[in-house]
Amino acid sequence: MHAGLKRVYGFWLLLFFAVVYLLPLNWRALWMPDETRYAEISREMLQRGDWIVPHFLGLRYFEKPDAGYWINNLSQLLFGHSNFAVRFGSVFSTAVSALLVFWLANLLWSNRKKAYSATLIYLSCTLVFSIGTYSVLDPMLTLWMTAAMLCSYYCLRVTAVKHKIISWIALGLACAMGFMTKGFLALALPVIALLPIVWREKRIKTLFGWGPLAIVSALLLSLPWVIAIGQREPDFWHYFFWIEHIQRFAEKNAQHAAPFWYYLPILLIGTLPWLALLPGALKAGWQRRSQRGELFFLLAWAIMPLLFFSIAHGKLPTYILPCFAPIALLMADYLEQIRQSANQRILKINGLINLLFGLFITLALLLTAFLPSLQGLLYAPYEKLPLLLALLSGIGWALAGAVSASAPCRWYWAAACPVVLSLLVGQIIPQRIVYSKQPQSFIALNLPALQHSRYVMTNSVGLASGLAWELKRDDILLYDEKGELEYGLGYPDAKGKFISRDDFSRWLTEARKQGEVVLLLKVDGENDVSASFPQADLVIWANRLRLLIFKPRP
Structure with a gap:
């Protein structure tokens, strides 16, 4: 060459x-649980100066x-x-x-x-x-x-x-x-x-x-x-x-x-x-x-x-x-x-596949936005900008496919299909998924309340890793769900890191004597478990997330 x-x-x-x-x-x-987990494990390794034994939320992992x-x-x-x-x-x-x-x-x-x-x-x-x-x-x-x-x-x-x-x-x-x-x-x-x-x-x-x-x-x-x-x-x-x-x-x-x-x-x-x-x-x-x-x-x-x-x-x-x-x-x-070879039809077919794939994504997005029976399936009515950016991603994929299909010598244009999508993917995710899988923005909005709390607790290991990463603290407590940390919670030195549903009210009474308690809940569907808790001094919610703030009490 x-x-x-x-x-x-x-x-x-x-x-x-x-x-x-x-x-x-x-x-x-x-994205939780994977990205927040690996972010936090490495943060704790660096904080501890221990590159031998992995810890996650202060527990052996x-x-x-x-x-x-x-x-x-x-x-x-x-x-x-x-x-x-x-x-x-x-x-x-x-x-x-x-x-x-x-x-x-x-x-x-x-x-x-x-x-x-x-x-x-x-x-x-x-x-x-x-x-x-x-x-x-x-x-x-x-x-x-x-x-x-x-x-x-x-x-x-x-x-x-x-x-x-x-x-x-x-x-x-x-x-x-x-x-x-x-x-x-x-x-x-x-x-x-x-x-x-x-x-x-x-x-x-x-x-x-x-x-x-x-x-x-x-x-x-x-x-x-x-x-x-x-x-x-x-x-x-x-x-x-x-x-x-x-x-x-x-x-x-x-x-x-x-x-x-x-x-x-x-x-x-x-x-x-x-x-x-x-x-x-x-x-x-x-x-x-x-x-x-x-x-x-x-x-x-x-x-x-x-x-x-x-x-x-x-x-x-x-x-x-x-x-x-x-x-x-x-x-x-x-x-x-x-x-x-003389027959380069397969390169044109590859371009057409990408063209059709991009058009299919674009059409599917339009149907979910404007067809009454499908409205709200992906984006809420107020999410016009994410929808527009998602449409641009589909159109970008289709256009790159069209260019590569136009002539075999332009086969390399197929590589450009995902470019727009890769640049915009962070902005096209629907809010319901953001609050379910990407809690960083919610945590950032409520950072002052979280930073000044004596105890921070959640019912999701994924949320716990997100909280630990953003707050730079590994003492996040788990409520009612052990998940992948069940093994680490079995060690004697992990006592107090998990609070069961039955023990929560008693534990909360004692914990509020030491300072503010915040509980970040992930709510599944219509089952809003926050209603079964003692009355919080402040409740902040967004989609499937509920942040309960319990002020100190002597």
Whole structure:
């Protein structure tokens, strides 16, 4: 590729990344329970100066290892107490994953243009930029999974002993970081993806001969933390292994249980705005797998983890994020085949899909706004600005689709489909969802009352994490609901952090002698539980939120 074209492609790719991934980070409130939880865990780690044992609301929190929190800790150290800092760890991890996609594409095909295409496709996939700008641990896991598979490719291809040693050690280090980010799953995924490749290429001896080197390097990196947390909290590994892994993924009553086909619609929606390329990319990869070993490598990497997550009882959309790097590479290879062929109809179809998708979203919004039977389904009558911005997002998606459909040479315009949506998503969320899932604005409006209260209590763990983050205090009390903190509340030093419904009146009488008490309630439907409490001195409400303020009484 000509040096001038390299700079042009690189410039537009960086501009796309800045607009879609960086600019919107601070423009939307944190989403509960995930974003407020991870924000608060890292804040408490920094406040305590304890980077070994995770705490959440002052309670032991053993659901995840530490490496993902460490990335978030560094982000908060660099960017302070802000929404940008909370989400930057995910964005950084996604950016590094994209660089690894670029690296692997160059390694596979020695084609810089195809590498840029793969990176653009990856960064613009709906599931990738949705999760990649959201504070969860899956982008970090995806980073280490992508690094592990890149190292695996080197492990199976290099011949010099020195290069083999470096590759297998690097594979172990990547797996160790994945393990310390999200547990044993990070050790299983690369093995699951590599098994068909090793079997097909008859590399069993290579695996057993060099694999121990990866295991040793993984142990050397992770063992200090494994021992440290085991010494500090002897019960950590029992909880983390049996409850977080076995029960969550394998048992019939697993958390987030869903049917086998759950990920099919997630995959289809997640690959927008490149949906039309997906079937052809998978088909072409399968048909040419014998002649081109790298395509079989990518297919195994994409399909084997997808099957694993589909078989598991517990499912969430974020789990299949590691599958999108190989899918983007397969689609980039297929795209290059289309561009070199005489028949480029699929690129026009892809543009038309995006045009229709944008028009469908726009029409659906208009119907919910003006059709009497659907009015108020999404937006209340007074929410005209959010509705208008949502319409602009749908229209922007449709226009970008129309441009890409107008000529095959404009295929890259499909990447512009989500640009308007990504910039405006924080402003188009209906108020009912804002107060249900994004309580930051409500907390900010009532910050003076909350800051001067002796006790702050809530009936929602998600609200508790939001309160703790905004107030910078971890002594938020839980009323009537333990949720994911039930295990941490079982420790003797957690006594007094949870108040049951039956004990509340007695506890309130004693607590008001020490100062002001505020109780933030999340009301479900028509069941306004605030009516069953002792009369508050002040009640502030917004949609499903009720803030009860009890003044001090001797």
